[in-house]
Amino acid sequence: MSLSKLIGGRAGNASDEVQAAKRERRKQARPGELLDAALDLFVEKGFAATRAEEVAARAGVSKGTLFLYFPSKEELLKAVVRENIAGRFAEWNEEFDHFEGSSADMVRYCMNVWWQRVGATKASGITKLMMSEASNFPEIAAFYQQEVIVPGQALIRKILQRGVDSGEFGPLDLDYAIFLIIAPLIFLIMSKHSMGACVPVGTELDPQRYIAAQADAILNGLVVRGGKA
């Protein structure tokens, strides 16, 4: 912004400043609006099948404006992925390090919190997007692998390890046990973004109930205990 606006020269007046600020705010917001629109459409239709003009239109701007903010459609995709992978794992690690309660509760909490903070948000679309487009954009896939998959798996592993260490969980093949948590969550996302969209209304999965059912079974198993053994 020009210095004159800040110092208030002759031409400047209150209204001007307000307008300028509004415009400035708009300009700041533009990339975000475009990224949101792009995420929606890339997730819904796939990268190749989404036209740049559609993204612009959904963000309420013209085709040309899109390219004012992102040099190409592919860079837009990269930005979409980058933007939506706010590395929150540090924060979560912290949170789980101080968790006080059983490891079973921790697993439940982890799954629920993930749903609230990722699964239920637009960010979940990134997972669908990467699943669909990974092989077309290996560079982005590698980035996603390193920024999301690796730290995510490490986090789950730590939780399970805690349960094993405390004796609450039995001995586990951790390399594979982590998918007990991950698989149902990923599946939930895929359902939401893919076939789920084609399912008759009223029959979609209820995420809370879904997660509860999964957690119950993962923790306690389907097979009834004791008694007849």
Place this chain on the structure above:
Amino acid sequence: MSLSKLIGGRAGNASDEVQAAKRERRKQARPGELLDAALDLFVEKGFAATRAEEVAARAGVSKGTLFLYFPSKEELLKAVVRENIAGRFAEWNEEFDHFEGSSADMVRYCMNVWWQRVGATKASGITKLMMSEASNFPEIAAFYQQEVIVPGQALIRKILQRGVDSGEFGPLDLDYAIFLIIAPLIFLIMSKHSMGACVPVGTELDPQRYIAAQADAILNGLVVRGGKA
């Protein structure tokens, strides 16, 4: 094109008949080769990002030939899906109806047999494909829903119901419990076809071990039993 065909003499003779038969067989095989090639490529790169010419090239024919067998790229996709979801559910239903053994074993058997007959085969690509393209082709998605998802879920439900009825499994919210079986299998397929392709060699999932670990936990739970009970 085979040289023999090109040189083939003028008059009808034994060799001619042999050639004709061979050609006939080839002609019959052609669509299959195209469907195979298309499945591979659609799964790997997505529908929109796959060029018709690539499909033809991988099938060893020219671009024009592809359109001789399929009127459009979209019809090719439909055929690919139709071709690869040969509903084997009738057969499986039969098989499971006569299963003799515990329901826990049945779950394990079901997951393993699914892997052998679907997950490990090219047919698994259809799942990936539908996940990625469902929203672009709702008609195909509905078809898949009806031909695969509904009967598949019914099958799983029957297995779990059997366990509940026999008292081997505790009471279950069946609408959601079915995903205990489905989610890890779908996840396995997505891993294989998506990000899995971007994972460092040697760190891919071992399907057998993966399925065993999932089945164990689903059936028995992570939490240690007995003792304090």
Place this chain on the structure above:
Amino acid sequence: MSLSKLIGGRAGNASDEVQAAKRERRKQARPGELLDAALDLFVEKGFAATRAEEVAARAGVSKGTLFLYFPSKEELLKAVVRENIAGRFAEWNEEFDHFEGSSADMVRYCMNVWWQRVGATKASGITKLMMSEASNFPEIAAFYQQEVIVPGQALIRKILQRGVDSGEFGPLDLDYAIFLIIAPLIFLIMSKHSMGACVPVGTELDPQRYIAAQADAILNGLVVRGGKA
């Protein structure tokens, strides 16, 4: 933009007047700076390949400002041409009318003076520009033809005619002899502005030496004289 202008106090004062004067001068200068920048770029990259924004940037103003002074890119081109062919032929005619010396000297003088006043200046770019763009802008080309080529050729013709009249030069096909002077000068300009830019450093033409060599030969010829005659 200059900081002083932005901070400038509210009340009229001496400084204000100074600023206003400076701004006024700047305002007058603006079109000139734009024309200079445009000439440079049009010559270097061609009209179509030069972006309006580049011109503005080189002139140190914003894109919008360019269109404040010139209604379109094409009008800018017209202005560039118009501005840079300040018909100095009247003055030169005068000068040559009063030339005292041999016509050979006059030819040499003419070529050298042309180099100093046109060839070595930015104005020489106009020649290159017209050569490149004439067929795209016939209207401008006609203007150039009328303002530069016709009077230029007339001037040369007068010089040669003088030599012929005085008996210093042999009989000449004047319509074509004029190009003896013109061709090497135009070639020098084209060298400077075109391929010359691609020639290894140190191997560019030395204009003075080039003109001297051309003039010598034109006047005296390559073939040795006398002797055997």
Place this chain on the structure above:
Amino acid sequence: MSLSKLIGGRAGNASDEVQAAKRERRKQARPGELLDAALDLFVEKGFAATRAEEVAARAGVSKGTLFLYFPSKEELLKAVVRENIAGRFAEWNEEFDHFEGSSADMVRYCMNVWWQRVGATKASGITKLMMSEASNFPEIAAFYQQEVIVPGQALIRKILQRGVDSGEFGPLDLDYAIFLIIAPLIFLIMSKHSMGACVPVGTELDPQRYIAAQADAILNGLVVRGGKA
């Protein structure tokens, strides 16, 4: 072409072969037709101002076809330059090495032959093109420099050296004397392709007469000989 066509199987007949051959010939001719069209338009309008579709249209094909033969507009330009710089200097060197006659005649012959074989042909457009676009395509310019300018100058130099060696020409600053031949020829081309196109009909340069006038003056000079010396 398929072997069957050559061996003549069942389906093949004379008409078929004729048609196929015709088509084949067309395909072979296509690139040449496109290059011709491109040369014309690039020369006339400049590279940037020429649309790919125009080139295709002038060659009588559709836009898409152009890109079947040349991967991009820029590659088309490169091909145009390459195609039209059939390095004929070897042949010419040979020709001039065996020239029998005075060096003055050789100069005249050289200029005339150049006009017939280059100046009067489409290839002359390349010179115009390079003059206009050199700085936009330094790579092509370097190629042109190396393939045309350097050998061309060497050829001229040899001719002049011959005259100096034989005593027919006086001592020369060869580095600059070569432009006595080159400049008028280049100027002739520029006239033809640039302003020349804007000159009133009937007033264009007559190349033969132009070359004769230039050669006469270059060889014998404007200044009358003998007498007063």
Place this chain on the structure above:
DNA sequence: AATGAATGAGGGTTCATTCAT
């Protein structure tokens, strides 16, 4: 007057589809 964000027509390029051979 000056700015630069926004626009949208235009041009290069791709690719599903057609059709003459």
Place this chain on the structure above:
DNA sequence: GATGAATGAACCCTCATTCAT
């Protein structure tokens, strides 16, 4: 049937031009 040259609609991206500030 099979081919692949040809087509042209559609898409990405550029950039001259506008206009709110």
